[in-house]
Amino acid sequence: MSTQDHTTPSSDEPARLTIEGPIATITLNRPAAFNSINLSIAQKLEQLGAEVEANNAIRVLVIQGEGRAFSAGGDLQTIGAAAAADTIAPVVGELLKHYHAFIETIRRMPKIVLSSVHGSAAGAGMGLAFVTDLCIAAEDARFTPAYAKIGVSPDGGSTVGMVGTVGTRRALQLFLAEDSFSAQQAYDWGLVARVVPAAELKAATQKFAERLAQNPPAAISGTKSLVYQAAVTPVRQQLDAEEEKIIDAMHTDDFRVAVQKFTSKGK
Secondary structure, three states, X not given: OOOOOEEOOOOXXXXXXXXXXXXXXXXXOOHHHOOOEOHHHHHHHHHHHHHHHHOXXXXXXXXXEOOOOOEOXXXXXXXXXXXXXXXXXXXXXXXXXXXXXXXXHHHHOOOEEEXXXXXXXXXXXXXXXXXXXXXXXXXXXXXXXXXXXXOOOOOOOHHHHHHHHHXXXXXXXXXXXXXXXXXXXXXXXXXXXXXXXXXXXXXXHHXXXXXXXXXXXXXXXXXXXXXXXXXXXXXXHHHHXXXXXXXXXXXXXXXXXXXXXXXXXXX
16 A cells, blocks of 8 residues: 555545554544444444555554544444344344454554543443553543443453553452543553643644654564563563564664664764
């Protein structure tokens, strides 16, 4: 794919993709439903995630929500109708097949994924905020686990993104004993990288994404894969992976230019 700016053509799409240089942005686009996740948005996210993963010119993906909220989580109208019709397994199974494929792509792609959160991030919306590699949030953002209140367990990558950051005991507390928590609390627990005034979120997100995109692709992809596998990989195997990744990176022009620049200082 080219590095030219690209926007999905229809504003009626449940999610939109824009690309500006090395930065792609996926915007959840069901504002009337607070960007809740139904089958149409799950399918669209799977499609857009695959497009971003396949585009080697992209270094950073930003995920944001249109309207007043980041995402209210799973679409309860869809789920409620399925419960009434006794079709929970096929309906929710189909929805999660596509949505979880998108989550898997986020974690796998050799790019940094940054969520930009304003308003409410609840249930699977909270999970999406924290399953990304990094999160920037507006001061007034609220994160609501929501699952236990309706008698269910987490989905949408919620445990994937949170347990490794906050630990098992804090995760149990958040999912089972917290109605909601603030952006500042999320920052204190390591779930959010930066908290900014709501009016500055868009500009701060762009600046953060541009800073992340300064990293060469080999540095981004190698670091991301090593960090995620570190907790579950034996030491010797992890050291071998570190050796492989750094040697691969040292074969790139980015490395050669950086080293030449460094070693030429002071001469």
